[in-house]
Amino acid sequence: MKHQIILPLIALLYAGSAYAASVDAPLVTRTAPDTLTVTWTDKNPVDVFLSNDPAATPGTARLVSKADRDGTETVTIPAGERAYFLLKDRQSGDLARVAERVLPLRQGSNFRDIGGYPAAGGKHVRWGLIYRSGGQPLLSDADVKEIQSLKLANLVDLRSNEERVIAPTRVDGVPYQAVGYSMMALAGNGVPKNGAAVYQAMPTMMAPQLRLIFQDLKANKGAIAYNCTAGQDRTGFVTGMILSALGVPRDTIIADYHLSTTYRRPEWEMPKIDTVAQANNPVAMYFAKFQQDPAVAKPQPLKDPDGTAFLSHAFDEIDKRWGSVDAYLEQEIGVTKVDLAALRANYLE
Missing domain, CATH: 3.90.190.10 (Protein tyrosine phosphatase superfamily)
Structure with a gap:
């Protein structure tokens, strides 16, 4: 029942939430106590950056996946660390920033x-x-x-x-x-x-x-x-x-x-x-x-x-x-x- 409730909410909350149309529906999910998975939709390859700074840029963040085409990346995060992902469309240069909601x-x-x-x-x-x-x-x-x-x-x-x-x-x-x-x-x-x-x-x-x-x-x-x-x-x-x-x-x-x-x-x-x-x-x-x-x-x-x-x-x-x-x-x-x-x-x- 919980999944029946939460999935429509996620669809609404993240519909059109990318900062540009090419990187769509970015979402961060905790898949294990020390593991985060970021997902997105994009027809072009995406560079995935990671930082503990919510205002990080691709120049200051750490590249964790280059030219990613499968729309998902999983990373290990130290306990207690807040993580922010930057997703950069390699063709347009458009960026989307996303973090774990809770x-x-x-x-x-x-x-x-x-x-x-x-x-x-x-x-x-x-x-x-x-x-x-x-x-x-x-x-x-x-x-x-x-x-x-x-x-x-x-x-x-x-x-x-x-x-x-x-x-x-x-x-x-x-x-x-x-x-x-x-x-x-x-x-x-x-x-x-x-x-x-x-x-x-x-x-x-x-x-x-x-x-x-x-x-x-x-x-x-x-x-x-x-x-x-x-x-x-x-x-x-x-x-x-x-x-x-x-x-x-x-x-x-x-x-x-x-x-x-x-x-x-x-x-x-x-x-x-x-x-x-x-x-x-x-x-x-x-x-x-x-x-x-x-x-x-x-x-x-x-x-x-x-x-x-x-x-x-x-x-x-x-x-x-x-x-x-x-x-x-x-x-x-x-x-x-x-x-x-x-x-x-x-x-x-």
Whole structure:
């Protein structure tokens, strides 16, 4: 079933994602713990380059396959190393850059790069600059080192006060920002049912956090990451706003959003809660109920029974109240048209 879900998403996410038409549908797949396979389609032979620098050029990257005609190359990667491939059409000189979408953390959940997506002006989102994630309270030491190797300029935690106390991040050595609010503001009265009501509130509720993130993006100081607990709802909304600002098509944004169902690892998002010690903590008990429900151990599709993506309700609310995402970003987040142009210059290639 998982393959039936993920393959259409891959087709959508990578359709037309090469930086030129001759190198089409580049994709990186982890085929073993220390092995990556890059695939592509091209009628011409392709030179395959490899680097740990997301901005590498053929002149600075390592050539791993010359005049490759079979559309696939497998390489061994040291543990914890982030790899970026450059594919160069030998006839046209056209380039495509691609990397593994999700970081293969041992005890992490849903930590992934949002680079590579088609965006404004026929360009693509740069790899290695914007990361989305679930909570990081149970990362292994190796995971912490792998995240530190990304050289993040900032980490913005979208979680509530209570979540940050119950499950503090293990990412050390990275500047850290958060905006305080209570989980009860998200939960309302009782346990919320994920869907339209939750997402319709996000443009207002997440505005302070969005302001922080766009301040970081506008400052262009380097790579950033942001997270909530599952890395799918609050993080999904924020990602939708960032990708919209960069001119990524709405259907691609929704497809990226649904990847959380594949890449979440709920067992690493929250420490085991002691229900006796936390009996008087309503937020801890709220998460404890989820931990006691076997069904929650498996990520659930983020859509209504009719197939409507939950994230679509946030977009609909923005369109209704502000007229467009651009208007929302300008009026509520302080991202002007001049800012949008600068963001696209800095985060697209």
